[in-house]
Amino acid sequence: MADLTLICQNCGNEFLWSEGEQEFYTQKGLSQPKFCPICRARKKAEERQWASYRKKS
Numbered sequence: 001m002a003d004l005t006l007i008c009q010n011c012g013n014e015f016l017w018s019e020g021e022q023e024f025y026t027q028k029g030l031s032q033p034k035f036c037p038i039c040r041a042r043k044k045a046e047e048r049q050w051a052s053y054r055k056k057s
């Protein structure tokens, strides 16, 4: 396996999917990531925000 360049389906930017990450995904039985690390981090942060919002209300 070698590092792969993938296109983020959210922002359209290219990002590197490293060999180590590919191994991790394969071990977990996951398919290849659709979003770049930036979009993934943003999504996670939004989910956290929503979680705390729901807790408050």
Ligand SMILES: [Zn+2]
Residues within 6 Å of the ligand: 008, 009, 010, 011, 012, 013, 035, 036, 037, 038, 039, 040
């Ligand atoms: Zn992205």
